[in-house]
Amino acid sequence: MAPQRHSRRRTLAKHALSLSYGRAFVAPEHRHHRSSMSVNLPENDALDSKGACAVISDSTRHNVIAEQADDLSVRGFLADYYSTPAHWDIKTSVTRVLHALNSWSHSQSRHLAEGSYVSSLSILVLHGSEGHLFHMGDTLVFRLRGAEFEQLSRDHVTELGGYRYPTRALGLDGKLDIDYRHTSLKQGDLFLFTTQAVSGTLMPSDYMQLIRTDVSNLDAACERLAAAAQARAAERGYGADQFCFQLVRIDRLPEESPDPLQRFGALPVPPECAIGDRLDGLVVEAVLARTAQSRVYRVRDARNQREMVLKAPSPELSSRNAYLEHFLLQQWVVERIHSPFVVKTVERSRPRRYLYYLMAFVKGNTLTYWVQHHPRASLGQRLDIARQLVKGVQALHRREVLHQRIHPDNILIDTHGQVVLADFSACHRREGDGHRGAQELARQVGLNEHSAPEYALDIDVGRRSDQYALASTIYWLLTGELPYTLEPRQLRSHTELDQMVYRSVRMYNPEVSLELDGALQRALDPQRALRFRRLSEFVYSLRDPRKLTTDLPAHIHALRSPAKRWQWIAGGLLLLVVLSWLWK
Structure with a gap:
């Protein structure tokens, strides 16, 4: 038996995250590989959203297409994982890709006379200062940290006819059960990936000694592990088998976890623009808004003539870093919230020199304009707008973002009746301490007649605050009036909440059902804790009663x-x- 060794070493560094890795493979002659390994550190923005990946796959000894199965699981996963939408989190992206890959592998295996696409698989995603381990089957993942050598993966095996077979492996069953483990990363952490073939050969002390002999050369360390495992197996009469090892070391962690809000902070604020001015190849065609915080222009790309909306910070505030951070949060919302009911971002066709972001130009008008020009719109039409608006708010809440400025002037309706939520000047993303700071931000931007009472008082805000503004806007959409004679933004003390007496929506629009009236009253309760716990509960009441009646037997x-x-x-x-x- 002549050993075949393949190893390489590469150091990858980007965005302050630096990794080193090495690998080695030992197999008997005339024996197909049944294991596959890979490390991937992307060189673009995917590192911020998806992180780096280290993967190992191993198929069974008697699988005639083991090499194809392993190659499919590793290459297929990496290709699909980095193609998932950027707004999906790590766990969502990995699990969805694995479930799709499992379904394909399982269905294809059923049509094969020999062999299968079944393989054990372990994936470690390194994102910022966190590690996410996804595991199925009997591949092994260890962590060497200081003097500690710990197995992170769990063995899922069963014995049948004297052989050990993996359970819960990729492609083994139509349903996939994935082990998930979250761990913090430290500089100097070493992660070892190997297969079940090494079981019974090396002890933890052997791993630590062989790796630390020359920790600067991970390829050499993997070679030593492979040679030692091979020798130990021969001594104990295990027979010919293949051994593979992959080591990944954290050379440097980012000072802080990658934050999409910091990617463009170094760009300067663009100067004041007028109609006809050019900015990075974009021609200003109209000035849509000038506020103390921002500028909004309708622009046209001189290259492809596409119309867009450009939003930039106000030149007067170019030195206010706190506002610039919030402006970048607005950009993050536009880029990461993918919903037909939230305004879409537009990819730039050329590099930019200034701080701004581009949005799709919606050919339509505000909800205020629509209501003024459609006084005879039916209840069904108005409820359809309300349902679309709720979906837009739900898309934000799923990403832990508060809008905080839900208002008819910030809601667009295009020529096809599509509702689009816009204006993220007061949006706030949930952090470790919740939405602390959201209230102050909303006050700085400015409250309006639809703002929840807690914004005017010293009360915590949250999703139910958006629920109030949403319900108030829908109330206005149905009646043209406000639900209370006393506007919440005028409140000065908690005792004044008792003066807020709800006016039934049926006073102004008798077509509204009692059920919807009751739902609006609850969503508009002055006490935040008494509103709906989930927005989905409120959505149920927005059905068109006439359509429901028509559908009844x-x-x-x-x-x-x-x-x-x-x-x-x-x-x-x-x-x-x-x-x-x-x-x-």
Whole structure:
């Protein structure tokens, strides 16, 4: 048996995250590889959102297509993982890719006469100062930290006919059960990836000694591990087998976890622009808004003539770093919230020299304009707008973002009736301490008549604060009025909350159902804790009552008619009398 050794070493560094890795592989002659390993550290913005990956895959000894199965699991995972939407978190991205890969592998294996696409798989995603381990089957992942040598993965194996087979492996079953473990990273951490073939050969003390002999050369360390495992197996009569080892070392961690809000902080604020001015190849066609905090322009790309909306910080505030950080948060919201009901970001066709972001230009008008020009719009049309608006707010909340400025002037309706939520000047992302600071930010930007009472008082804000503003806007959409004579932004003390008396929406629009009126009253409760716990509970009440009535069976329509209802009751009583007479 002649050993075949393959190893390489590369140091990758980007965005202050630096990794080194090495690997070695020993296999008998004329034996196909049944293991695959890879380390991937992307060289673009994917590192910020997806991190680096270290992967190992291993198929069973008697699988005739083991090499193809391993190659598919490793290459397929890496290709699909880095193609997932940037707004998906690590766990969501990995699990969705693995479930799709498992379904394909399992379905293909059922059509094979020999072999299968079943393989054990371990994936370690290194993102900022955190590690995310995903594991299925019997591959092994260890961590060497200082004097501690710990196995991070769990063995999922079963014995059958004297052989050990992996369980919960990729492609083994239509349903995939994935082990997940979250761990913090430290500079100098060493992660070792290997397969079940090494079981019974090396002890923890052997690993530590062989790795630390020359920790600066990870390829050499992997070679020593492979040679020692091979020699120990021969001594104990284990027979010919293949051994593979992969080492990944954290050379340097970023000072802070990668934050999408810091990517463009070094760019200067653009100067004041007028119609006809050019900015990075963009021609200003209209000035849409000038505020103390920002500038909004409608621009046209001189290269492809595409119309867009450009938003930039106000030149007067170019030295206020706190505002610039919040402006970058707005950009993060536009880029990461993917919903048809939230304004979309636009990819730049050329590098930019200034701090701004681009949004799709919505050909339409604000909700305020729409209501003024559609006074005879039906209840169904208005409820359709309300449902779309709720979906936009839900998309923000799923990303732990508060909008804080839900207002008819910040809601756009295009020519096809599509509702788009815009204006993120007061948006706030949830942090470790919740939404602390959100109230102060909303006050700085400015409160409006739809702002929840807690913004005017010293009360914590949260998702239910957006729920109030959303319900207030829907109330106005249905009636043209506000739910309270006392505007919440005018409150000065907690005792004034008792003066807020809800005015039934049916006073102004009798078509509104009692159910929807009650739901609006609850969503608009002055006390935040008494509103709906989840926005989805409020959504249920926004059904069109006329459409629901139309969809009901004919006998239910009959019961809704007073005359028919009494006929049914009289008929039921007559039937009871006849039955009682027959019973006698």
